[in-house]
Amino acid sequence: MTTPGGRRVGRPRAVERAGKGADPRGELLGAAAELFTVKGYAATSTRAVAERAGMRQATMYHYVSGKEELLAELLESTVAPSLACARTLLTEDGRGARERLWELCRADVEVLCGGTYNLGGLYLLPEVRGERFAGFRTARDELKAAYRELVAGATSLEGGELDLRTDLVFGLIEGVILIHRSDPTRPVSEFARATADAALRIAGV
Amino acid sequence: MTTPGGRRVGRPRAVERAGKGADPRGELLGAAAELFTVKGYAATSTRAVAERAGMRQATMYHYVSGKEELLAELLESTVAPSLACARTLLTEDGRGARERLWELCRADVEVLCGGTYNLGGLYLLPEVRGERFAGFRTARDELKAAYRELVAGATSLEGGELDLRTDLVFGLIEGVILIHRSDPTRPVSEFARATADAALRIAGV
DNA sequence: GTCTATAGGACGATAGAC
DNA sequence: GTCTATCGTCCTATAGAC
Numbered sequence: 001m002t003t004p005g006g007r008r009v010g011r012p013r014a015v016e017r018a019g020k021g022a023d024p025r026g027e028l029l030g031a032a033a034e035l036f037t038v039k040g041y042a043a044t045s046t047r048a049v050a051e052r053a054g055m056r057q058a059t060m061y062h063y064v065s066g067k068e069e070l071l072a073e074l075l076e077s078t079v080a081p082s083l084a085c086a087r088t089l090l091t092e093d094g095r096g097a098r099e100r101l102w103e104l105c106r107a108d109v110e111v112l113c114g115g116t117y118n119l120g121g122l123y124l125l126p127e128v129r130g131e132r133f134a135g136f137r138t139a140r141d142e143l144k145a146a147y148r149e150l151v152a153g154a155t156s157l158e159g160g161e162l163d164l165r166t167d168l169v170f171g172l173i174e175g176v177i178l179i180h181r182s183d184p185t186r187p188v189s190e191f192a193r194a195t196a197d198a199a200l201r202i203a204g205v
Numbered sequence: 206m207t208t209p210g211g212r213r214v215g216r217p218r219a220v221e222r223a224g225k226g227a228d229p230r231g232e233l234l235g236a237a238a239e240l241f242t243v244k245g246y247a248a249t250s251t252r253a254v255a256e257r258a259g260m261r262q263a264t265m266y267h268y269v270s271g272k273e274e275l276l277a278e279l280l281e282s283t284v285a286p287s288l289a290c291a292r293t294l295l296t297e298d299g300r301g302a303r304e305r306l307w308e309l310c311r312a313d314v315e316v317l318c319g320g321t322y323n324l325g326g327l328y329l330l331p332e333v334r335g336e337r338f339a340g341f342r343t344a345r346d347e348l349k350a351a352y353r354e355l356v357a358g359a360t361s362l363e364g365g366e367l368d369l370r371t372d373l374v375f376g377l378i379e380g381v382i383l384i385h386r387s388d389p390t391r392p393v394s395e396f397a398r399a400t401a402d403a404a405l406r407i408a409g410v
Numbered sequence: 411g412t413c414t415a416t417a418g419g420a421c422g423a424t425a426g427a428c
Numbered sequence: 429g430t431c432t433a434t435c436g437t438c439c440t441a442t443a444g445a446c
């Protein structure tokens with residue numbers, strides 16, 4: 001951090017960071033993203049996160065309240081783009097539900113598998129069921145409701161049958177996270193389109 | 206434990222177990238199954254496992270070498286039935302590949318979602334990538350190869366296109382684990398059949 | 411703003427009594 | 429066969445120097 005005049009303030013870091021984004025909070029989030037997705041949340045220490053972000057463990061607490069805040073923020077940043085996309089698509093009555101469902105699936109897979117780290121894999125961590133992450137789960141539920149509405153429009157199903165089809169479509173999307181994890185070499189955009197095609201076949205349109 | 210004559214040996218437990226299966230190793234596995242699936246592997250202590258099995262933490266080491274052995278055994282016991290089923294189906298040339306693929310999907314979902322605990326959820330734990338669980342991953346790979354062979358027989362696809370379809374089918378099956386976790390009230394056998402139907406639609410037959 | 415140091419607790423595993 | 433006790437390690441979070 002620097003003053004408006006450009007003078008450095010605060011004690012210098014023990015290990016100076018080469019380039020990288022000069023935003024310490026962002027670096028912490030990036031480090032957490034990598035470690036949480038690869039080693040899991042519970043198995044990742046605050047030490048490991050902080051050190052990878054180029055600071056000592058205690059310094060982390062200057063930027064975040066603790067480990068949970070890191071996970072909560074990562075989760076919400078991951079579901080937010082898909083949710084924004086879903087809200088937009090729901091208002092576009094001009095296009096058919098079938099086409100909009102395809103587009104939602106494609107965009108969702110693109111987000112889940114497209115980043116540097118496999119952030120979609122965070123959804124699968126057991127810790128996500130905790131109190132602290134209710135905000136994320138609410139957003140995810142709203143996204144699922146959007147899927148349901150588009151499946152309904154595309155198929156004229158209703159009731160339990162509609163729920164079942166929606167669950168299968170939604171399950172496919174979340175399942176592809178695992179596939180992508182096992183073979184990350186496949187181009188994401190091709191894979192996203194193929195998954196969207198498959199989702200429509202599951203929905204039965 | 207008792208002698209052939211029925212006399213109790215060893216120091217009595219601090220907390221006597223009511224009924225339950227009198228096999229201590231089995232009780233440990235059952236306790237681990239519940240805790241690992243609900244709280245995750247890394248977040249579950251050996252203390253918690255042992256105590257739920259009705260013994261002190263240290264006593265656990267009389268039956269298993271440690272935490273990892275519990276997870277390894279649970280994983281292998283979960284994939285084994287599906288793999289046995291797949292091997293049988295691969296030899297049944299009399300039935301069409303399409304029908305056998307459907308049956309494999311149905312049986313797999315039944316195993317993954319049918320038990321008391323959602324053992325299928327263990328596949329998703331980040332720790333499973335560890336050295337110690339290579340045996341499980343090998344079995345899972347063989348199962349996936351069986352899926353691939355049946356998809357090939359049912360569709361006449363080949364090469365990259367066959368790989369892609371197989372991954373989508375396999376991803377659906379693993380994805381439904383998550384669905385079942387979010388709504389465990391739905392009858393498993395109905396759900397398993399619906400998932401198998403969906404898998405065939407993804408495969409494109 | 412970042413550090414060192416440490417409090418205070420939980421963990422996995424082992425030793426040895428009973 | 430099961431216990432109690434404990435070792436050594438690692439953890440999260442805080443206090444306070446610089």
